Amino acid sequence: MNRNRNLIIGGSLVVAIALLGVGQATLEGVALSQTVRAPIFEIDPFWPKPLPNGWIYGTVIGVTVDAQDHVYIVHRGVQGAEAGADQNPPLAECCSSAPPVLEFDADGNMVRAWGGPSETEEYVWPASNHGLGVDQMGNIWIGGNGGGDSHVLKFSQQGEYLSTYGEPRNAPNSSATNHFGRVADIEFDFAANEAYFADGYANKRVAIVDIDSGEIKRTWGAYGNTPDDSYQYVGERRAGTGWSADDYEEQQFRTPVHCAEPSNDGLVYVCDRPNNRVQVFQTDGTYVREAYYAPETLGDGAIWDIAFSPDPEQSFIYVADGKNARIRIIDRQSMEEVSTIGTGGRYAGMFQAVHSIDTDSQGNIYATETYEGRRLHKFVYKGIGDAARHQGATWPSRN
Amino acid sequence: MRLTVGRAAAALLVGLTAGCGGIEDGQVPTFEVDAFWPMPLDYPNILGPVSGLTVAPDGNVLIVTRQDGFSRANEVNVVTETGTCCSPTKAVVEYAPDGSLVREWGEPNQDYPWPNRPHAIAVDPDGNIWIGGGVATAGRGGRGGRGGGAAQPGPTVDSHILKFSREGQHLMTIGGVGETPSNQNANGFGGAAGFSFDAGANEVFVADGYANNRVAVLDMSTGELKRSWGAYGNTPDDADQEPYDAGAAPAQQFRTVTCAELSDDGLVYVCDRGNNRIQVFQTDGTFVSEAVLAPSTLGSGSVGDIAFSPDRDQHFLYVADGMNERVAILVRSSLEFQTSFGVGGRYPGHFRQLGSVAVDADGNVYTAENGQGRRVQKFVNLGNGMITAEHQGALYPGDKR
DSSP states (O other): OOOOOOOOHHHHHHHHHHHTTOOHHHHHHHHHHOEEEEEEEEEOTTOSOOOSTTEEOOOEEEEEEOTTOOEEEEEOOOOGGGGGGGSSSOSOSOOEEOOSEEEEOTTSOEEEEEOOOOTTOSSOOOSSEEEEEEOTTSOEEEEEOSTTOOOEEEEOTTOOEEEEESOSSOOOOTTOSSOOSOEEEEEEETTTTEEEEEEOSSSOEEEEEETTTOOEEEEEOGGGOOOOTTOOOSSOOOTTTTOOGGGTOOSSOOSOEEEEEEOTTSEEEEEEGGGTEEEEEETTSOEEEEEESSTTOOTTOSOOEEEEOSSTTOOEEEEEETTTTEEEEEETTTOOEEEEEOOBSSSTTOBSSEEEEEEOTTSOEEEEEOTTTOOEEEEEEEEEEEEESBOTTOOOOOO | OEEEESSOOOOOOOOOOOOOSSOOTTEEEEEEEETTOSOOOOTTEEOOOEEEEEEOTTSOEEEEEOSSOOOTTTTOTTTTTSOSOOEEOOSEEEEOTTSOEEEEEOOSSSSSOOOSSOEEEEEOTTSOEEEEOOBOSSSSOSTTOOSSOOOOOOTTBOOOEEEEOTTSOEEEEESOTTOOOOTTOTTOOSOEEEEEEETTTTEEEEEEBSSSOEEEEEETTTOOEEEEEOGGGOOOOOOOOOOOOTTSOOOSSOSOEEEEEEOTTSEEEEEEGGGTEEEEEETTSOEEEEEEESTTOOTTOSOOEEEEOSSTTOOEEEEEETTTTEEEEEETTTTEEEEEEOEESSSTTEESSEEEEEEOTTOOEEEEETTTTOOEEEEEEEEEEEOOOSBOOOOOOGGGO
């Protein structure tokens, strides 16, 4: 088996220095003293504009950008006292849970809001919304990672229900041909008329689906292996064991398989989230290579979502690492991490569980946060320049 | 006097003129949020829930944060050795006016009894730091519980107050540790939620608090309880209270006392948070006036904290309303509501569990968010102007609104 392993500086260096007993602060100090050539970003703290109707988001667990640079998110809504205006009786004038799908124009104006369970039971809304994609017709596809979410829903841009792909309410099964297993994200290869499902939170596969019929055309697992739900992982993924994903080359994806993104040169990049790796395939599932980032990351893992820079070569991959509160900037050719943006926190440009990521035609990055972050951020692309190894909160310089 | 302010007096924004000199009729301070204050902490440090806020006389901004609200798996994973971000700061964080970090200190397991749930921070006339506590039980806690029935005050109510030097050296513990809260207890408090100081009388006014229902006045040097009072100056009692009802007769006891702020002209402004009202007293506890803010508010209530504008007359009163997620601006003399700013959310100028408000000498307003908000935010004073919008929403810079 051709294992084109790629050990990446960031995570490995952290381990090495930690073993030497050098603290994080020193490591950061070293890193900050170096500059690299990398895309430069600046957070826009005032994008998007405040929502109407006293609306707030819950966990924002999907983002996608359409051909007009409109930005769509899906979130899980807000329950309890935080949605005080929704309670009976209302607790306060603040706040009210926004509808699950929101569309923003490039200026940050909210232009549409829709979604939620069907009043006529025409479709089965996901038990737990998760991930969305927009196809070449402008239709919105929505996955789900809750119990019984074995299907994907398709809506028009206006939120009109169109189709269900895969039968809902089936138990997970990575061999199933008529349903999915909690699809985490949806992307498209428009030339081939195919949708790529990251399948998912329960299944261990990439599923390629005909855009029009929703039929599963092919699937594959890690290294292109046949997906196998009975696979026994080699490594003991637990704190205190010294586990590092790159020591094991696990032969199946760990759930969740959190993204599957076709590039414009015929490759597919898969987020094997808890294995802390990106695996690269040809569109027929032939394994090409892999790269690990922060390989010792436990819990939710390091590889949550990826997006490509919009230049013709798609020179950079942006990896949302929700566990380590950074977006990793990866050179797509070498798969080496060149810089990161973001840091932990609740202020502009800081993350609590950065979850989903996409880019627009101008190279701007949109990133969302789940858990208690609950925002959609816009990072404005400022061109290639000299960047710190870790750019941090990407605030504008104050003059 | 009983003023009810709320959704009534909405009108149009008719213009904005920079104020100078005296405050003209109808003018209010205007603000915009500074999205880039304070400066980022070094990776991987993050703030916990910000449960207290004050501006020191030198303009530095001090906050106290709770360490009990973190998700170990998803947030402080350095602690659990599962990731590289993040780690909590120590409990007290001090920022310079430019937003740079000056120092951090305060944590459990030192030579002082750190509160289970620190709340409130204040700087006394000698420059020392006072820190209170709260109720670390599930739910609302205290006899002032609303909707969930009476909670059980227990050993997790912080019954003491800590005094430190500005640098964090422990100076004094006031009140017994682990006392059962009672309004009759002369040697313990029930979640001391706010402090202000009367240098002339050498007294400290304690908002007491989350579990008790009184203002407690202490000798600033000894910490000895000199007097206390309840709503309308009544003797505070420990009786269980009915859930808040906007239509009921005004409660004769405080529900939760979260601030007790002394004005320059010798009045004490008390936040009766759970009753959605401000009550004003003379320093001897004589009742003067009250105002109800957003009276239909349930949950934890609308009057969480108060700060005064820094002009000579302390003309304006800022009220942190954490249920409606906005800062209300009142005229202090009349307690009339003028306008509010802020909106629910997690972006700059938005609030999630707004709990505290403070003002610096230039009139800039700082806010602190508890719970999942976890920020201290700065609103830059742009001078007085005519604002007739009842609720201004998020105060983005002019070109972003």
